[in-house]
Amino acid sequence: xxxxxxxxxxxxxxxxxxxxxxxxxxxxxxxxxxxxxxxxxxxxxxxxxxxxxxxxxxxxxxxxxxxxxxxxxxxxxxxxxxxxxxxxxxxxxxxxxxxxxxxxxxxxxxxxxxxxxxxxxxxxxxxxxxxxxxxxxxxxxxxxxxxxxxxxxxxxxxxxxxxxxxxxxxxxxxxxxxxxxxxxxxxxxxxxxxxxxxxxxxxxxxxxxxxxxxxx
Amino acid sequence: xxxxxxxxxxxxxxxxxxxxxxxxxxxxxxxxxxxxxxxxxxxxxxxxxxxxxxxxxxxxxxxxxxxxxxxxxxxxxxxxxxxxxxxxxxxxxxxxxxxxxxxxxxxxxxxxxxxxxxxxxxxxxxxxxxxxxxxxxxxxxxxxxxxxxxxxxxxxxxxxxxxxxxxxxxxxxxxxxxxxxxxxxxxxxxxxxxxxxxxxxxxxxxxxxxxxxxxx
DNA sequence: TAGATTGTTAATCGATTAACAATC
DNA sequence: TAGATTGTTAATCGATTAACAATC
Numbered sequence: 001x002x003x004x005x006x007x008x009x010x011x012x013x014x015x016x017x018x019x020x021x022x023x024x025x026x027x028x029x030x031x032x033x034x035x036x037x038x039x040x041x042x043x044x045x046x047x048x049x050x051x052x053x054x055x056x057x058x059x060x061x062x063x064x065x066x067x068x069x070x071x072x073x074x075x076x077x078x079x080x081x082x083x084x085x086x087x088x089x090x091x092x093x094x095x096x097x098x099x100x101x102x103x104x105x106x107x108x109x110x111x112x113x114x115x116x117x118x119x120x121x122x123x124x125x126x127x128x129x130x131x132x133x134x135x136x137x138x139x140x141x142x143x144x145x146x147x148x149x150x151x152x153x154x155x156x157x158x159x160x161x162x163x164x165x166x167x168x169x170x171x172x173x174x175x176x177x178x179x180x181x182x183x184x185x186x187x188x189x190x191x192x193x194x195x196x197x198x199x200x201x202x203x204x205x206x207x208x209x210x211x212x213x214x215x216x
Numbered sequence: 217x218x219x220x221x222x223x224x225x226x227x228x229x230x231x232x233x234x235x236x237x238x239x240x241x242x243x244x245x246x247x248x249x250x251x252x253x254x255x256x257x258x259x260x261x262x263x264x265x266x267x268x269x270x271x272x273x274x275x276x277x278x279x280x281x282x283x284x285x286x287x288x289x290x291x292x293x294x295x296x297x298x299x300x301x302x303x304x305x306x307x308x309x310x311x312x313x314x315x316x317x318x319x320x321x322x323x324x325x326x327x328x329x330x331x332x333x334x335x336x337x338x339x340x341x342x343x344x345x346x347x348x349x350x351x352x353x354x355x356x357x358x359x360x361x362x363x364x365x366x367x368x369x370x371x372x373x374x375x376x377x378x379x380x381x382x383x384x385x386x387x388x389x390x391x392x393x394x395x396x397x398x399x400x401x402x403x404x405x406x407x408x409x410x411x412x413x414x415x416x417x418x419x420x421x422x423x424x425x426x427x428x429x430x431x432x
Numbered sequence: 433t434a435g436a437t438t439g440t441t442a443a444t445c446g447a448t449t450a451a452c453a454a455t456c
Numbered sequence: 457t458a459g460a461t462t463g464t465t466a467a468t469c470g471a472t473t474a475a476c477a478a479t480c
Contacts, residue, residue, distance in 0.1 A: 020396065024397065445473085448468080
């Protein structure tokens with residue numbers, strides 16, 4: 001495996017957007033080459049920034065022509081490690097867990113959902129295709145057997161820490177947490193917190209600013 | 217209504233977290249006063265940054281004591297406009313839309329869901345409490361009647377732009393978009409894009425870095 | 433060649449951190 | 457008073473933008 005460059009925070013936020021827009025918009029329309037200004041417009045950023053980002057992952061363009069779409073996509077795949085899918089589990093298969101599981105193209109983003117877990121698997125919503133929904137009791141066994149290192153937490157807040165502790169004990173080291181609280185984890189463990197309320201707050205604030213702007 | 221200070225991006229991202237942690241963790245435990253270092257630890261940021269943020273919204277602390285929890289909470293409520301709930305709609309009541317609608321405490325974040333809309337309302341999942349799920353045909357009428365200015369888009373990607381156009385025509389100006397594409401909107405309209413794939417990508421990348429770190 | 437676009441260095445901007453004075 | 461914590465200015469850091477040379 002080639003070594004992974006340690007990318008700046010801003011770059012990591014934008015690479016998935018380049019990947020997404022090129023695949024869904026440009027390649028879908030048969031466009032083979034894209035200019036930095038075109039990508040800049042799609043993402044609403046400066047075109048110099050796009051060139052900086054692409055330079056950071058080693059993508060070369062051709063003056064007067066642009067960057068080849070498939071080179072960008074392929075390089076982002078490599079840098080992000082999409083070609084080496086990591087086994088992952090979803091803990092809590094309610095509406096939110098089900099919605100995330102149903103998201104098409106997990107594999108295209110380097111993750112492979114091997115199982116969902118729920119306290120009441122019989123009433124839980126189904127996961128896509130053949131992915132099973134198992135009772136919580138089977139979590140340690142399955143996580144260990146499959147070598148799972150990534151977990152998506154979509155249980156209610158009050159159950160989130162217990163679920164996390166269970167996963168930590170089995171060696172899971174990367175978490176995507178949708179429960180509205182701060183998970184306690186040991187050093188070296190990655191947690192990406194997806195606090196829904198942050199989005200809500202900003203909606204409210206943006207709308208308030210807009211109203212004010214209308215008047216002033 | 218008092219004027220809204222235009223806050224820096226970082227501050228806007230952190231205020232909801234302060235609000236959330238104080239309400240859910242500190243006030244729940246009966247703690248009336250909080251120090252900047254305590255908040256800093258919860259959010260994993262520098263304590264000076266916390267004091268800067270609180271100063272930015274005009275919260276005063278007391279040396280040797282700290283900041284009063286209820287003053288912070290109340291001030292954030294005012295600054296963010298939570299006391300003035302904005303009517304909002306959810307368009308697309310599938311698993312994701314249903315999960316978001318079920319999120320407790322919308323009102324506490326300044327939004328009031330007046331209705332959900334779905335192309336097939338009879339098969340759509342129900343919204344919380346008495347909030348109705350209506351057919352798309354009734355969208356213009358209800359949005360206008362209720363003075364809705366905020367919309368949450370949780371329809372499939374292929375239906376998102378059409379839904380947005382419908383909402384724009386009725387005066388909606390603030391969007392929270394969960395569909396995996398870039399909505400086209402006129403200038404002055406706010407869109408917060410919640411690209412699920414960005415989170416996925418980062419999970420994959422973080423896990424890859426971690427693996428590498430283990431070896432190196 | 434002329435023109436368009438990449439590539440890269442330098443400048444700017446803004447956010448974060450450090451230092452330390454003020455205060456209870 | 458001594459000590460802890462706030463409050464605020466200055467320094468640093470990093471990300472973005474500007475400028476412009478290189479290249480096809």
